[in-house]
Amino acid sequence: MTKKPDAVVVAGVGMMPVGEHWDLSLRQLALEAISAARLDSGGLRPQALYVANMLSPALSGQSHLGPLLADFAGMRGVEASTIEASGASGGVAVRQAYLALMSGAIDVALVLGVEKVTDKGSSQVQAALATATDAEYEAVQGVTPSTQAALLMQRYFYEYGPPEDSLAGFSITAHLNAVTNPDAMFRKAIRREQYASAPIVSEPLNTFDVAPLADGAAALVLARAAALPDGQEYPQVEIVGSATATSALALHDRPDPLDLTAAAQSAQTALMQAELSPEDIGLFELHDSFSIFAALSLEAAGFAERGKGWKLAQNGDISLTGHIPIGTFGGSKARGDPGGATGIYQLVEASRQLQGRANENQVPDAATAMTQCLGGSGATASTHILRRVT
């Protein structure tokens, strides 16, 4: 494949393990990820910083992260701002950087996802998360994202009647993939019986259906291919599809809540840009903040028919050697859920797969990857398609 000078490529990646970083503040987490990505890029100088974050104003009392983090990371002066789209913040931030690069306004962009959540207690975190639901009609009723996921899961089981533990496979596969990921939060395989006997979080949702929200930071250096110096160490990864779409914010305002229309629309648009169909995708980093979203995302993106996404988790289809591997480093469920930074982790991990540096988690012959993150139970969805070029 020939190198296109105006293509947008991944020039460097970096990330912190997701977890309880008691010794690191939001800005320190950000700096670690930024430094790693810049080093990985061979020292490219970003002309703009896009910060993906959803919870800092509520949990750290800190907004205006653009100048704070640009300055703290030694980039004082560059254009910098925050992108907030709840759990989809990361994907939407990549999309903004992609647009700036494609327009030719800049040659090198830095996209950072950062989240600091462990300084606050559970009820405060739940309240902060609930601000991403409809404050006047959902949060006022005591609804949180977990509640929304439970309501969707309950309805899914009613409409399609899959076996009671049909979503277990998503959690089991995620944990299995995380065993060989040294950066994962939970590096322990789980058994189907453990899933079946796990404590209930919000019927029918149990502990193993819920990804653990924790601190994290990941960064990407994106560049126009023409701006890259020759002699790159790793195969080049190009962004060949980029799309964001929205649906109604409140679940009750969607004509069919089980139909993630924003996820479907952004996936279709990104696939069209890439001139690919779902069968061409080698791996799919989807948003498994709750296991029900793994099933619904597989359906929305065209990897399964409606009501049949759960079947892909039954017989190895989603494993590293299956026909559509997902959450290849453990996903949000086992790598850890970095909130609004999720989309950046997904692109970092997908890039490592395509560059052949996924170590024990390598998907054999991975040449194309789709990443998709969801915000507010699918109110925003951002999809990217990456392809190995050289």
Add this chain to the structure above:
Amino acid sequence: METSQHWRLRKQRYALVGEVCPHCESKIFPPRDICPDCGEDAREMYQFSGRGEVYSHTTVYQAPSGHAENVPYPVAIVRLEEGPLVTAQLTDVGDQPIEIGTPVEMVTRKLGADGERGMLVYGYKFRPALVER
């Protein structure tokens, strides 16, 4: 949310007042002024009956601050008989099993308080229908 925010919502909260689209006759709740079905202006007020059935349901054990003292509490999405879905807590459930399809009706209840000495917030919840229809 602040006093004025709640006050602005009094018709919806206390009387389940939404809108009806003058163009396609869709019933709309919560009110949104532009019809989600046909895209035309829809500002005509419409009083919903308050009757509906459970579309989906769950129970909340890990509550956000402001609701923590009420756990566990049941939450549902209700399909109103006029068509729209609405998210609300269930109340007065007792020993009755809640299932998808269970008939419910709107009642006014305390939703929470803004802190220990703060304003009490009232609004709609739904209870299992007292009379079979």
